[in-house]
Amino acid sequence: MQRRKFLYSTLLTMAAIRTQGKATAFFSPAEWKITMLTDDLGIFTESGGTILFNLSQSGIIVVDSQFPASVPHLIEELKKKGMPFHLLVNTHHHGDHTSGNIVFKPLISRVIAHVNSLYNQEVVARRQNSLDKQYFPTETFSESTVVKTGDQQINLNYFGAAHTNGDAVIHFERENVAHVGDLVFNRRHPFVDRSAGANIKSWISVLQKICSHYDDDTTFVFGHAGEGYQVTGKKQDILAFEDYLSRVLDYVKGQIKAGNSLQEIIEKTTGIPGAAEWKGEGISRPLTAAYEELTTS
DSSP, rough: OOOHHHHHOOOOOOOSSSSSSSSOOOOOOOOSEEEEESEEEEEEESSOOOOEEEEEEEEEEEEOOOOOOOHHHHHHHHTTTOEEEEEEEEESSOHHHTHHHHHTTTSOOOOOEEHHHHHHHHHHHHHHTTGGOOOOSSSEESSSSEEEEEEEEEEEEEOSSSSSSSSEEEEEETTHHHHHHHEEESSSOOOOOOGOOHHHHHHHHHHHHHHHSTTTTTTEEEEEEEEEEOSSOOOHHHHHHHHHHHHHHHHHHHHHHHTTHHHHHHHHHHSSSTTTTTTSSHHHHHHHHHHHHHOOO
8 A cells, every 4th residue: 555545545543542651652543453552552443352452562452353354453663663562362262362372473472361261162173173273372360470571560360251261350560450341242242251260240240350350540451332421431331231141140030930931032032121232133142041041050
């Protein structure tokens, strides 16, 4: 693309949410965005789960990797900073968060995830006969671990089964920013991966633990958001999602008690009572997961 055409057709949305400092300049095509949260922390959205990156003294740290077709756009922009790539972290195993790992293989030798995340990623890759397209985590943890690099400390915590049985929260201590991955679908109906140990009741407990563990000033990065909503937010957004999940369970429990089958529940339900902000496609996913959870011993 010629330089004039590139500059004319590109747009950067900067500093929509900042926790400190002045945003660092990037250029990005209109179909994807790089937004700086601080001088050193930014998010990338194009396709799949939100990526968080940190420009640290020891090199660039990246949380999640989207897809092989999208993450090179971020990599090319980050290369302009003249820093080496240092570390990749996966919040969980799903392909829209880990498929792009393979693109980082020539750049990063260290990949960290929860032990169940690695297991789930391997299971899915074998099932799909795509082992050659994976770059699996090289290190795992079970409950928590701390990564210190330069002047940055990153705390990785596992609070229990939720969206999967391997969801990690990645907290950048200096900036007080935590990537929660798909533990929060901000005003969007969630995918509940029961095949990978997801459990809505436990998910509610995990969200409560997160709200207790992090302070009121923490900025959270979410894996996904509904149309018109942000992929960053505060504790009140986590509490809102917790309330939504509770309402899903209560609603489906009432439908089961009334004698309705799963198909009848799906056909009659256009929204979750008391959770009007969650709308649009995908409502059958939590309804199905809740029904299975409530009817399976």
